[in-house]
Amino acid sequence: MIETQSLTKRYGELTAVDNISFKVEPGEVLGFLGPNGAGKSTTMKMITGFLAPTSGSAKVCGFDVQEQPIEAKRMLGYLPEGAPSYGEMTPLEFYRFVAELRGIGGEQRDRRIAEVVARLQLQGVLYQPIDTLSKGFKRRVGLGQAILHDPKVLVLDEPTDGLDPNQKHEVRDLIRSMSRDKIIIISTHILEEVHAVCSRAVIIAKGKLLADATPAELEARSRYHGAVSLTTDNPAALRDGLKRVEGVATVEIDPQDGRMTAFPKQGARLFDKVSEYLRSQNVVFSELQLEQGRLDEVFRQITTQNTAGGRA
Numbered sequence: 001m002i003e004t005q006s007l008t009k010r011y012g013e014l015t016a017v018d019n020i021s022f023k024v025e026p027g028e029v030l031g032f033l034g035p036n037g038a039g040k041s042t043t044m045k046m047i048t049g050f051l052a053p054t055s056g057s058a059k060v061c062g063f064d065v066q067e068q069p070i071e072a073k074r075m076l077g078y079l080p081e082g083a084p085s086y087g088e089m090t091p092l093e094f095y096r097f098v099a100e101l102r103g104i105g106g107e108q109r110d111r112r113i114a115e116v117v118a119r120l121q122l123q124g125v126l127y128q129p130i131d132t133l134s135k136g137f138k139r140r141v142g143l144g145q146a147i148l149h150d151p152k153v154l155v156l157d158e159p160t161d162g163l164d165p166n167q168k169h170e171v172r173d174l175i176r177s178m179s180r181d182k183i184i185i186i187s188t189h190i191l192e193e194v195h196a197v198c199s200r201a202v203i204i205a206k207g208k209l210l211a212d213a214t215p216a217e218l219e220a221r222s223r224y225h226g227a228v229s230l231t232t233d234n235p236a237a238l239r240d241g242l243k244r245v246e247g248v249a250t251v252e253i254d255p256q257d258g259r260m261t262a263f264p265k266q267g268a269r270l271f272d273k274v275s276e277y278l279r280s281q282n283v284v285f286s287e288l289q290l291e292q293g294r295l296d297e298v299f300r301q302i303t304t305q306n307t308a309g310g311r312a
């Protein structure tokens with residue numbers, strides 16, 4: 001388990017991380033979300049023992065990161081922001097070096113490196129200096145370093161940042177495949193990533209923890225949750241009729257694409273009623289959809305409403 005208790009980091013007047021407490025259990029992939037400068041990297045550095053907290057504590061598998069750093073770090077794999085490594089080394093040299101630091105030798109070292117190379121598909125670049133690799137390969141090499149000793153806990157700071165869509169997909173697959181037997185924290189500001197890989201999300205802004213919930217729970221906070229949207233040739237003509245359907249609170253038409261959305265009154269279930277109405281009026285429509293909620297809207301709501309004041 002990872003557990004932070006009132007974790008706080010101050011830089012002079014600035015409170016970069018403000019009293020953050022949360023737990024992550026085995027099998028969970030926790031998405032650490034927040035706008036730029038929210039305090040995500042600073043929190044991750046404190047969890048991985050790269051930065052001492054001003055106050056509070058972090059525990060990894062029961063080991064206090066400050067008091068038992070060697071035991072805690074043994075449990076941890078960490079991909080820092082930007083996946084820094086030794087550019088003049090080849091991936092193979094880098095992994096041998098990391099294995100030595102981790103105390104992995106002989107046959108076990110070669111076996112682990114072979115496993116990581118196969119998993120991250122690095123066969124083609126093993127002998128090429130890291131500096132000369134593409135961004136995607138550099139990121140994969142960095143991920144390999146984090147999992148080389150098969151740690152129980154993985155902390156990945158923006159693991160898909162700067163990757164092309166195919167590479168993002170591969171890295172997300174990899175994270176999902178590792179999640180069964182590990183505890184994983186990933187930081188991101190890409191909301192689709194939360195859907196793709198996270199079982200839970202923590203939202204922070206200006207150093208403060210503002211939400212800790214599953215992606216579905218977050219979506220349920222969206223005004224779009226339970227709304228019904230559709231496309232039709234003449235939405236303006238349909239608007240008044242749709243407004244009178246039982247349970248409809250309001251109807252909006254997107255000025256960009258003309259898509260129409262009926263929002264429910266508190267607790268109302270609209271889908272059947274709206275589709276019945278459309279059929280009874282012989283309306284020609286397409287893409288009738290029950291909305292789950294929009295994470296981007298919830299994210300904006302949470303990170304702007306709760307942080308109107310400046311930082312202490």
Ligand SMILES: Nc1ncnc2c1ncn2[C@@H]1O[C@H](COP(=O)(O)OP(=O)(O)OP(=O)(O)O)[C@@H](O)[C@H]1O
Nearest residue numbers: 011014016034035036037038039040041042043189
């Ligand atoms: N060494 C430092 N000295 C002073 N301020 C710092 C230092 N490191 C980080 N900060 C500040 O702490 C705040 C949190 O930074 P952090 O890098 O943790 O944010 P983040 O959420 O990871 O942002 P991003 O998404 O842009 O990477 C920012 O205001 C940053 O400028």
